[in-house]
Amino acid sequence: MSPTSTDNVKNSLGEAGSRLKQAAHDAGDAIKGAADVAGDELRLGKANVKADLADSALSGLSALEGLGEAGREQMDMVLDKGRDLVDSAADLIRERPLASFGVAFAAGWIIAKLARTK
Structure with a gap:
């Protein structure tokens, strides 16, 4: 007996179903593989961020150490x-003692006037 049209349709549908099942299985494997790769990338990225933050902290500490020396x-x-300013003023006083006394007296008088008005 030769296969009927119905048998051919059943066979074709059965083959389509098994191919669809295989496609779903392959898609699941692909998604699992992508998730594994994404997880690996995430772990690698996390490690890189930690390393960058540690390097940044070391650079900051180095800058702080240099800051003390720069301040000194x-x-x-x-x-x-x-x-130098004090030496320059001392030289000026030695060169012109009378003028220096006059300037100092005037400055004292102005300060005294300002202090009395308040």
Whole structure:
């Protein structure tokens, strides 16, 4: 007996169903594989972020260490400029003692006037 049209349709539908089942299985495997890859990428990204943050913290600490030295350098520069200014004023006083006394007297008088008015 030869297969009938109905038998051919049944066979075709059965083959389509098994191919559909295989396609669903393959899709599930693909999704699982993608999830595994995404998880691996996420772990790698997390490790990279941690490493970058640690490097940033080390750089910040290094900057803080250098900040103390930079502050000392700036303080030394200010002190040197102050000494130079005092030396310059001392030289001016030695060169023109009478004018220096007059300026100091005038400044004292102005300060005293300002202090009395308040």
